[in-house]
Amino acid sequence: MSGLASMRPVRVVGIGMHRYQFPTETPYVALGLTALREALADSGLAWPDVTFAAIGTAAIGMAAGRVMLRHLGSTGLEVMQVENASASGSSAFRAACLMVASGQHEIALALGVDKFGSGQRAAQKDGIPRLTPAAEIPAVKFALMARAWRDRYRLTREDLARVAVKNHGNAARNPYAQFRKPRTLEQVLNANPVAGDLTSLQCTPRGEGAAAAIVASEEAIRRHGLDRRRAIRVLSSVASSEHAVADEGWSLVEMVQRSGLSALAEAGLGMEEIDIIELHDAFTIEEIVYAEALGLCPLGEGAAQLRAGLWDIGRGRCAVNPSGGLLGMGHPIGPTGIGQVAEIVRQLRGEATGRQHPGARTALAHMIGLGSVAVGHVLRRD
Amino acid sequence: MELRDPSLYAPSGQGDGAVLLALRDPATGAFAFPRTSYGIGATGTPAEAAEPVELSGRGEVLVCITIHQPLAPEMQVPLLVARLRLEEGIVLDGIIEGTEEPPPGAKVQAVLVPEERGGTRMLTCRFRVLGRAA
Secondary structure, rough: OOOHHOOOOOEEEEEEEEEEOOOOOHHHHHHHHHHHHHHHHHHOOHHHOEEEEEEOOOOOOOOHHHHHHHHHHOOOOEEEEOEOOOOHHHHHHHHHHHHOOOOOOEEEEEEEEEEOOOOOOOOOEEEEEOOOOHOHHHHHHHHHHHHHHHHOOOOHHHHHHOOOOOOOOHHOOOOOOOOOOOOOHHHHHHHOEEEEOOHHHHOOOEEEEEEEEEEEEEHHHHHHHOOOOEEEEEEEEEEEEEEOOOOOOOOOHHHHHHHHHHHHHHOOHHHOOOOOEOOOOOOOHHHHHHHHHOOOOOOOOOHHHHHHHOOOOOOOOOOOOOOOOHOOOOOOOOOOOHHHHHHHHHHHHHOOOOOOOOOOOOEEEEEEEEOOEEEEEEEEEO | OOOOOOOOOEEOOOOEEEEEEEOOOOOOOOOOOOOOOOOOOOOOHHHHOOOEEEOEEEEEEEEEEEEEEOOOOOOOOOOEEEEEEOOOOOOOEEEEEEOOOOOOOOOEEEEEEEEEOEEEEEEEEEEOOOOOOO
16 A cells, blocks of 8 residues: 555545636635635634645745635644646645645645736746747647647547537536536637647636635544535545656656556556546647546547547546536636546535536546646545 | 857758757767757756767658647747657657648758847748758
């Protein structure tokens, strides 16, 4: 046994969200506190019960946590800020889980919050000139991937667009989603072309929002009299980064595969036991490629599964991105990974009104971040 | 005319052809492009222990797409971006001359072409598809 499996059990006892939305003048503090208060109310805990907070954010700046949290009372809790690009929220959640699992804390908060920022990256400050800065732009990188997969696995433009149709459809049923409008295949295909075969509706929107998850030990659940039936066990937590592989530059796919296998192995589960996957679909091609890499279906069969509706809520065994994913729910960066966890907890509790995947018991939350890094969690209802 | 990024490429001496400036690990043969003072990532070899080499600039297209929207300041569209494998085995992304996407496997050669950016005209590196008019 290794990782979380070798430590004491951790459960998510409270979740809260501030809806993802297009950039506004609303201060990040208001976004974050909305999610946090909702999570506290959901858990039945009081703010002083929380003794650790990991704040996932990429664009707000230094020391975002205390500036926000002091409005609930300065309780002396440990505060840590986590930045790990798109995986910032997932990494904050991992930190909170490890703090409880290791016995450092009994009750810990992971709070992701972000405003739309400058998008400046460390890679732009590494002092290395590039033949073309265009290739560093995510839309370009994933348009290249889409074309490579089209050539290799006969993916069509319609296959790619179907990911957006599904996820915008799911988001339309999610009150926390940035996009709330179902889209047809024609609308996705005829949206503004961005790069390669990707249109604007196949790219995640810019936005802001917040997501919170409170995790607790069994002892804390008992001591505070929390509802154990709504407390969702976190079975595994893994994090990694790219290995160099000679594969035409797609080493992040190998990273996703390795990371997913590791998350499942640590949980002691196979992919066939997973009912829900929330994964990084900032661009449509990613959902197909990562779902295959994670083992949901054999390589090259993702598009056929999608066409057959097997990744839809209530139709297949495993629903992919029932929240609407990054394409439909949005991707405010800091909150995204915690938003995935919140959706999964809602689904596993059977509380995802209007978009409930029937009988969902186990789920995988998987994020990648620029660089690239990967973070995965497996959760299960008892 | 001056080069836009003289640390990345240099004239090959054959027409408007270009060579790319890289580092090579003498022990393993591993390359690093661009050439930096940080060393060779594939092996962890420090730059001081590596030898500066010139890459041919010749290679083949793995995949190419057209950028339809200006996604960065001063980006002129349509713009062709390709993932390429150089003869030396290095995989990199570069800009292809013209507006017609070459198919996978098309042979390319690095060339230096004039480009105006920020009011300055300089030579920059593009990849020319061999066997067709630029």
